[in-house]
Amino acid sequence: MTAMSTAPRAAMKIGRAESLLRVRELGIGIAIVIVFGLTTLKNPAFAHALSVQQLLTGASLIALLAVGETLVIITRNVDLSVGSVLGFSAYIVGDVFVHHPHTPPIVGFMVGIVVGAVFGAINGLITTFMRVPSLVVTLATLYIIRGLDAMVVNGKQIDPSSVPKAFQIVGNRTIFGVPWLAIIVAVVVAITGYAMRSFRASRDIYAIGSNPEAAALAGVPIGKRVFTAFLISGSLAGLAGALFLSEVATVDATGGTGYELLVVAAVVVGGVAIFGGSGTVLGAALGALLLNTINQSLGALKLSSFWDQAVAGGLLLAAIAFDRGLGLRIAKRMKSARGEHRVV
């Protein structure tokens, strides 16, 4: 028993850093519950199962993109091309079904992931090899991919009739009342979240964002890790494109337009530091859920959609102010904890 009593104390100390981060996720969770609760008070229909399912499905694609975006932002980069990649991938998957109507659904999803992976790799290669800031690289690919999309689509669109019913299950059905979409996103968040906590490579990703020079000195393969982050972000955007098609069964050249800013907003609201180094994929996914909950609750309260954007902007500022305040408080506490006046 005596040996037992020392071990948990050590574990507790180690946990403190993480618990700070966890508290943040708890905070977002609480915010979601509060928004949900208040809205339900005003409009009881908001708590209806159908409405809750809508909350989840509506947040799913943004949450999925936010997972990949989180990895990229933690490395002090940003991927602005995710919306365009989603749109392009959705159209290509649809096009596959148009030309080969009997393609199995799983192949459709694979095609989406591969399309996304290609663009992710391009973003990653340009950023790491040519050392162009990712903000510029992905801003460029945002437009280039959208342009390619327009060329390929050429004014046409995918009709619901050409998308196999089996492929549409994932986007529209539920399993024990939980939407398939939400389950897929939850699985991706769980796997990525676990990996980000447990492996050397994921520590490298945090290290790169935390202090790039020190990471280089410590022998972290920066290029490889940043490339991987972009590859994952692209792949998830590709998967999101396939899911988008599965959900709405129709897509033209504008699918996913403007998603990139929603995604970055969700990531930041979710507690990922915009200049890298800290944050979790769970937080980012919850950030997406919070933004969508607010969006839908404003609808349920019959408020103008202007408020949606204003509230989202306010939340962003609040999240950043919160981080800044937290950082300053920690720094102050650590200073006073040292306490001692030092000799000249």
Place this chain on the structure above:
Amino acid sequence: MTDAAPGAPAPSALLVLDKAAKSFGAVKALVDGSITLYPGEAHALLGENGAGKSTLVKILAGVHQLDGGVLTIDGEPVTLSGPAASRAAGVSIIYQEPTLFPDLTVAENIFMGRQPIGRGRRIDKGAMVRAAREVFARLGVELNPGRLARGLSVADQQIVEIAKAISFNAHVIVMDEPTAALTSVEVARLFDVVRTLRAQGSAVLFITHRLEEAFAICQRVTIMRDGAFVRTAPIDEVTVDSIIRSMVGRDLDQLFPKTVTAPGEVVLEVSRLTREGVFTDVSFTVRRGEIVALAGLVGAGRSEVARAIFGIDRRDAGQVLVHGRALPNGSPKAAMAVGVALVPEDRRQQGLVMALAIDQNVSLASLSSLEKFGLIRRASERALAAEWAVKLQLRYSRLRNSASTLSGGNQQKLVLGKWLARHPSVLLIDEPTRGIDVGTKAEVHRLLDQLVADGVAVLMISSELPEVLGMADRVLVLREGRLVAELSRSEADEATIMRAATGQTVGSAA
């Protein structure tokens, strides 16, 4: 003591660098870098800025490759192709300002990329923390491996770096000016760690500008000048004077060229200045032609008093009078208008715009006098800078090069020049010679002396007691935000100041 070093036969040497040469284009940074390190010794490497110390360190770090000369480690000639090769050879460098990952824990910082892994290649956090604890125990320091690196003091950051070095099994540890940003307590702890390292058979190469530290901790010294080896000697065979002579190649007649003058009328009067929780009830005067030193422990509120006088921080109570007229609260502009200048402590962060040209930095505080129709005349800016470059004996290649191209000592002179170009009547100067070499130090001191002779009132904050004692006409001591002593030049000595600053009998720090 286990002084294996002096006179020991060469075969036992851990590291021998012989006639190392390194050029960058036409600039010969190192022509004859030679040093021998034995196990269990702390070895001081001394020299002025530009003597080639940094280049030598970077060669040992694997950052620069040798153009000529031989490096031998453990009796084997080696070529260090990069930082990884240097680390593999057992050499570890502790920089003045370590670069840690602020968002990761101390243990993760130590074991970055080498975390102990358990089942399924997952990081074994328990094992990692235990290993970190073990390293700290070996160093004899207490640091929580589980806390984030963000907010660690510079001293603790260095300890983390040293722990990292130990965990790599480094046996040659190079410390590049580790004490520049440390307080005496922290320096004492660092010295304990150095002793522990020596006892474990490592060699420590210790680079410093503070000669007293070399005497306190090192067994041998190597002195360099102009990129070349001058001599290596056991520490008890050299004196401060002989070291300085070797470093500068000539006698420094006086380190502190203080001319004692009769001060004139009161220029700056501070009365009952208070900032809640920082300092309380601080009153003093500075007269024309006088240097008043503000001494005290780091954290006693010295820089904060200067900031409040200048108006960067607001004061909660009290008054600041310049030439008998009260300054408005919180207005640096008003302070500048009546001739107050503040030369801050951290010149990189607060004193210079590193990316701007040298001449643009000089004119930065005098732009209003250079303007014509709201435009800045480049020619007069250039002329002003040229004038001050001469007065300051600034060493530069071109005035339109960026300030970052200057050495540390010359950057400090540039900050001084920027404010002196305004012809201030009150100069607040914070740590005027921190981290600059002996020669430049003397030049800065001579400059201050010149200013005072010209009738400027100087308030100097300094953590270096020799500087305080050498330069000040009066010494004010702050303790925990309160003025606890005012000493005249004749009353002030190290013991009195330290007693006042600590509020007790002086311990044997450092």
